[in-house]
Amino acid sequence: MSEGIVKISEDRLLAYRKAEIAELAEAIALRFYNGSIIHPELIAKEQGITFSYNNYKDSFDGLLEHHSGRFHIYINLNRLRGENNPRIRYTFAHELGHYFIDEHRNALKSGKTPSHPSFNGLVAKNPVEREADYFASCLLMPEKLFRKQCFRRPLDPKLFEDLAKYFETSISSVIFRYFELNLFPMLIIKVINGLIDWKMPSKDFKYKYLPKKGAPVPPTTAAGEYFNIGKKYLEKQLLWPDDWFKDFNISKDEQLFEKCYYLSETSVMSVIWKREKGMR
Ligand SMILES: [Zn+2]
Incomplete structure (x- = not known):
């Protein structure tokens, strides 16, 4: 087989x-x-x-x-x-x-x-x-209940925080639930010691050329900056798609958000999504 x-x-x-x-x-x-x-x-x-x-x-x-x-x-x-x-x-x-x-x-x-x-x-x-x-x-x-709480709210770290408070669950379990219900195209990526450990793109995530398991995290991403220069971001960051992905068909006006969750000194989980019109 x-x-x-x-x-x-x-x-x-x-x-x-x-x-x-x-x-x-x-x-x-x-x-x-x-x-x-x-x-x-x-x-x-x-x-x-x-x-x-x-x-x-x-x-x-x-x-x-x-x-x-x-x-x-x-x-x-x-x-x-x-x-x-x-x-x-x-x-x-x-x-x-x-x-x-x-x-x-x-x-x-x-x-x-x-x-x-x-x-x-x-x-x-x-x-x-x-x-x-x-x-x-x-x-x-x-x-x-989860869908009801997400109604008319775009993907945003603030939404995850509100959901975690509402359901009294951890932020990471909220993120996985949000991913599982396919509420917005997104990618979850975990980096350990500067290397890609695993990644989970939602079915409709636009970009297909993602960094491979075991590859070094790209240095110009938010997660990359943590492992390369020790910089931590509390807020989501605005990036260019080619900071993370090698797709050919990226247009000039496309932008991404990345939110890092620092799980321990050596591991970071990033949530990445495309910035749509009207998203701040
Ligand atoms: Zn068990």
């Missing part, structure tokens, strides 16, 4: 699973929505799931345990200490995902998989963890 065929079937499976998980999570969210934010604890209580917040050293962020028909969620305050409330809410919602997604719960119940510890990260590699992450983001930021 050629690589291409494998990739297409994997994508389809992913899209199908995603749709299923989104439907499940959002039905639960809307059942509990009473005009304020979604509280994962209330959902757990209604399902008879017990939970505890405690210090469990560095072993996990969250954990769902099954014992003779009963489920318990552990949230590790040790690893999440000093973190804002959104991290704890997200971890809790992620553990609920392991409970509500049939395959995850049944695997736990049958003893086929031990209670698996979960760790927070930007993009989980394990598909089971990815499914629970996706569940968490759909539960805490249901599509209907």
Whole structure:
């Protein structure tokens, strides 16, 4: 089988699973929505799931345990200490995902998989963890409510901040949700130690010649300036498309915005989008 065929079937499976998980999570969210934010604890209580917040050293962020028909969620305050409330809410919602997604719960119940510890990260590699992450983001930021909050507002870092406040989620989970719902053409790119780690262009993102994984970040971009001269920007920056991309058909009046999120000393996540007429 050629690589291409494998990739297409994997994508389809992913899209199908995603749709299923989104439907499940959002039905639960809307059942509990009473005009304020979604509280994962209330959902757990209604399902008879017990939970505890405690210090469990560095072993996990969250954990769902099954014992003779009963489920318990552990949230590790040790690893999440000093973190804002959104991290704890997200971890809790992620553990609920392991409970509500049939395959995850049944695997736990049958003893086929031990209670698996979960760790927070930007993009989980394990598909089971990815499914629970996706569940968490759909539960805490249901599509209907999310779209309503974005109505008639252009992509802007201020919009992300407002959404994060409204849903009590982190800025990065808001950005991924916004991307997932394809609300505006954009590119998310992560740079570690000055090298491109990964990139996610939305389907309709205009530019196609993007820097490759492992390549040095272009020095005249906002992310590039951080790694080359240590300059940090709190505001979005206006750039020329050829600072980032090698496309041939760029016209002279095109401009981009780039907003850097400094995740740690060695890693930056940039959100990049084309400046449309009327965008300031
Ligand atoms: Zn997990």
